[in-house]
Amino acid sequence: MKKNIILGMMLVLNVLGLSASTDLVDYVRGDYEGKADSLEYCLVENFLNKQKGTFWGSPNDVKGDSWNMYWQQAHAIDVIVYAYERYVKEGNTAKANEYKGYMDLWFTNHGNNWRGGTWTNEFTDDMGWIGLAIFHMGDATGQTKYYRTAKSIYTTIASRKKQDEYGTYLNQNIDHEYSPGTCTMAPASLLAAKLYLYYGDESYLEDAIAYYDYLVAKGIVKSDGRCEEPPLTYTQGTLAEACRYLYHITGTNDYKNKAYLYINYAFTNGRCTNNGLLRDEGHDGNQSIFKAVLIPYAVNFVLDEDMATVRRRTILQKIQDNADALWEHLDKDAYPQMYCPYYWGTSFDNSEPASMGAMVSGASLFENTTRVTKAITEQAMGIEQASVIDNESDAVYNINGQKVTDSYKGIIIRNGRKYVRK
Numbered sequence: 001m002k003k004n005i006i007l008g009m010m011l012v013l014n015v016l017g018l019s020a021s022t023d024l025v026d027y028v029r030g031d032y033e034g035k036a037d038s039l040e041y042c043l044v045e046n047f048l049n050k051q052k053g054t055f056w057g058s059p060n061d062v063k064g065d066s067w068n069m070y071w072q073q074a075h076a077i078d079v080i081v082y083a084y085e086r087y088v089k090e091g092n093t094a095k096a097n098e099y100k101g102y103m104d105l106w107f108t109n110h111g112n113n114w115r116g117g118t119w120t121n122e123f124t125d126d127m128g129w130i131g132l133a134i135f136h137m138g139d140a141t142g143q144t145k146y147y148r149t150a151k152s153i154y155t156t157i158a159s160r161k162k163q164d165e166y167g168t169y170l171n172q173n174i175d176h177e178y179s180p181g182t183c184t185m186a187p188a189s190l191l192a193a194k195l196y197l198y199y200g201d202e203s204y205l206e207d208a209i210a211y212y213d214y215l216v217a218k219g220i221v222k223s224d225g226r227c228e229e230p231p232l233t234y235t236q237g238t239l240a241e242a243c244r245y246l247y248h249i250t251g252t253n254d255y256k257n258k259a260y261l262y263i264n265y266a267f268t269n270g271r272c273t274n275n276g277l278l279r280d281e282g283h284d285g286n287q288s289i290f291k292a293v294l295i296p297y298a299v300n301f302v303l304d305e306d307m308a309t310v311r312r313r314t315i316l317q318k319i320q321d322n323a324d325a326l327w328e329h330l331d332k333d334a335y336p337q338m339y340c341p342y343y344w345g346t347s348f349d350n351s352e353p354a355s356m357g358a359m360v361s362g363a364s365l366f367e368n369t370t371r372v373t374k375a376i377t378e379q380a381m382g383i384e385q386a387s388v389i390d391n392e393s394d395a396v397y398n399i400n401g402q403k404v405t406d407s408y409k410g411i412i413i414r415n416g417r418k419y420v421r422k
Contacts, residue, residue, distance in 0.1 A: 023309045023313075024302070024309070024312060024313055024316055024376045025376050025377060025379075025380035027313055027316055027317060027320075028316075028320075028373045028376050028377055029320050029324070029373075030373075031373070032323060032366055032369045032370040032373055033086075033370045033374065035323075035327055035366045035370075036083070036086075036363075036366040036367045036369070036370040038335065038338065038366075039338075039340070039359075039362055039363040039365075039366045039367075040079065040080075040083050040363050040366075040367065041336055042335065042336050042337070042338050042339070042359065042363075043076075043079065043359050043360065043363045044080075044102075045336050046059040046060070046336070046337065046339075046354065046359070047059060047076070047356045047359055047360075048102065049061075050102070050105075051105075052105055052106075052109045052112070053077075053101075053102045053103065053104065053105025053106035053107070053108070053109060054066075054073055054105075054106055054109055054111060054112040055069070055072070055073055055076040055077075055112070055356050055360070056356060057069050057072075057285050057355070057356045057357075058353040058354055058355065058356065059337070059339075059353070059354050062353055063353055065285070066112070066356075067112075067114060068114050069112060069285050069356070070111060070112055070113050070114060070121070070123075070126050070130070071123070071125065071126040071129045071130065071286075072285055072286070072289050072356065072357060072360070073106070073111040073112050073130070073133075074111065074129040074130045074132065074133035075129070075133070075289050075292040075293055075360055075364070076289075076292075076356065076360045077102075077103065077106050077111065077133055077137075078133050078136060078292070078296065078364070079292070079360055079363045079364050079367055080099050080102050080103060080106075081099075081103060081133070081136050081137055081140050082296065082364075082367045082368060082371060083095075083099055083367055084096055084099040084100055084103065084140055085140050085402055085403075086367070086370065086371065086374075087099060088140075089403070100141070103137055103140075103141075107134070107137070107146075107149075111130055111133075113130075119131075119134075119149065119152070119153050120153065120156050122173050122174045122175055123172065123173055124157055124160055124170050124171060124172060124173065124174065124184050124188070125172050125183050125184040125187065127153050127156065127157055128157060128184065128186075128187030128188045128190075128191055129187050129293075130153060131149075131150045131153040131154055131157070131187070131191045132150075132187055132190060132191050132194075134146050134149050134150045134153070135147065135150040135191065135194050135195075138150065139398055139400070139402050139404060139408070140402065142404070142405040142408070147198055150191065150194075150195065151195055151199065153191075154188075154191050154192060154195055154204075157170065157188055157191075158192075158207060160174060161207075166214050166217040166218045167210055167213055167214040167217055168207070168210040168211065168214055169185065169211070169214045169218075170184050170185055170188055170211065171184070172184045180214065180215075180218070180220070181220060181228055182215055182220060182221065182227045182228040182235040182238075182239055183228070183232075183234070183235050185211040185212075185214065185215055186211075186215075186227065186235055186238040186239040186242055187238050188207070188211050189207070189208045189209075189211040189212050189239075189242040189246075190208070190238060190241055190242040190245060192204045192205070192207040192208035192211070193205065193208040193242060193245040193246060193249060194245065196208065196249065197245075197249065198408075205249060208242065208245070208246060209246065209250075211242075212239070212242060212243070212246065215227075215239070221239065224265070225261040225262055225264065225265030225269070226265065226271070227239045227262055227265075230271065231265065231266070231269070231271045231272055232272075232281060232290055233266045233272055233278060233281065233290045233291050233293065233294040234289075234290040234291075234292075234293035234294055236262050236263065236265055236266035236272065236294060237262075237263065237266060237293050237294030237295070237296075237297040237298060238293060238297065239262050240258070240259045240260075240261075240262035240263040240266075240297055240298075240301065241259070241297035241300060241301075243255040243256070243258045243259040243262065244256070244259040244297075244300065244301060244304060244307075247259060247306070248306070256306065256307065259301060259307070260301070260307065260308075260311045263294075263297070263298055263301050263315055264311070264314065264315065266278070266294055266298075267298070267314075267315060267318040267319075268314075268318070274343060274345065275345055276321060277321065277322050277325050277343070277344050277345045278291050278294070278322055278344065279343060280342040280343035281342075282342075283342055283352075283355065284357075285355075285356070285357055286357070287357070288342055288355045288356075288357025288358045288361065289356070289357030289358075289360055289361055290357075290361070291361040291364070291365070292357070292360045292361040292363075292364040292365075295319065295361075295364045295365050295368045295369075296364060296368050298315050298318075298319055298368075299319065299368040299369075299371055299372040300400050301315055302315050302316045302319070302372050303371075303372060303375055303400070316372065316376075319365075319368075319369055319372065320369060320373075322344050322365060323365050323366060323369040325344045325345050326340065326341075326344035326362055326365060326366075327366075329341060329344065329345065329346055329347045329348075330347070330348075330362075331347060331348060337354075339354035339355075339358070339359060340354075340355075340358045340359050340361065340362030340363075341358060342355065342358050344362070344365075396408070396412050396413070397412065397413045398412060398413070
């Protein structure tokens with residue numbers, strides 16, 4: 001009866017089988033799961049402060065520069081959350097509990113925010129990334145405290161909105177007179193879209209659309225697919241994901257097409273690539289982590305069956321190209337000090353300290369390559385895990401292919417159909 005009541009509260013939008021089409025299974029090259037486990041172990045053992053759940057900028061903080069790394073913490077913990085979800089699905093309780101423990105510590109310590117005891121600071125873009133990571137924790141665990149926190153962070157973000165002749169914008173830093181950009185407004189748009197789906201407040205959707213419209217009207221986003229100048233993978237991926245959400249919410253095909261345009265630019269244009277692989281975007285704590293932002297959103301695109309199969313196949317192949325290249329160039333003999341390079345087409349330079357940003361990018365690549373290839377393979381084989389089936393009906397997923405509970409609000413997938421639960 002409970003299930004029927006829930007279904008009665010849903011608005012049917014259209015047919016969607018998010019789990020991944022059998023049309024893609026022939027393009028899956030192999031099993032990446034063991035490689036993901038190896039990279040995560042290297043990340044946790046060398047870069048995670050296990051007393052705080054936060055991450056060091058170099059192994060055991062040998063450079064002493066981790067004090068001001070805040071937005072990077074969002075993408076580091078995101079890898080842990082994806083791994084946690086995989087371990088839960090596999091029934092690996094010990095690893096799931098270990099990783100959940102890290103998530104709890106990270107949350108308790110406010111992700112290493114240098115302001116201390118708060119999630120906010122003068123950098124609006126930092127807060128957007130942190131809010132997205134915390135929202136992901138909510139999706140992974142079903143705990144409402146994470147959604148409430150993400151909402152609170154966004155409330156502060158929204159309080160910083162400004163207006164000019166192009167519309168509504170956000171400055172990157174509240175101390176800057178004028179600094180709107182994709183790095184700030186893309187995560188804000190995506191977070192607002194997620195909050196709209198969860199809470200049903202139309203003002204969130206209005207903000208999500210307004211931020212995107214400003215980027216286009218101002219010319220920050222270019223017609224060729226550049227999400228800003230210079231084009232960087234993290235903004236390409238985040239704006240693409242915001243467009244993917246806006247497409248599912250509004251049904252507007254332009255958002256759908258732009259999601260592909262921005263993702264495809266990152267993987268195929270020479271401004272973002274080097275010899276067919278994602279390029280080295282820089283060695284500091286900001287630049288080195290950019291690819292960790294792009295990869296999960298690229299995987300979400302591949303898993304979204306509303307997107308054209310040929311487009312999904314293109315991105316799937318590019319993701320695997322990068323994963324295969326990185327694995328080839330890792331020094332397996334150095335394990336567990338098997339560090340990731342800044343560019344996946346070369347080996348790690350042992351003359352320099354290892355980089356948390358580069359390590360997180362590599363771990364994200366393998367965790368998310370595992371996510372996409374397992375989803376495609378399992379659907380093609382007709383495999384359904386016992387842990388995602390109950391006695392009454394099939395399990396429910398969000399639009400990223402993650403299992404959610406009955407309390408989850410927003411776009412959900414059930415038995416291959418898409419609904420909105422409010």
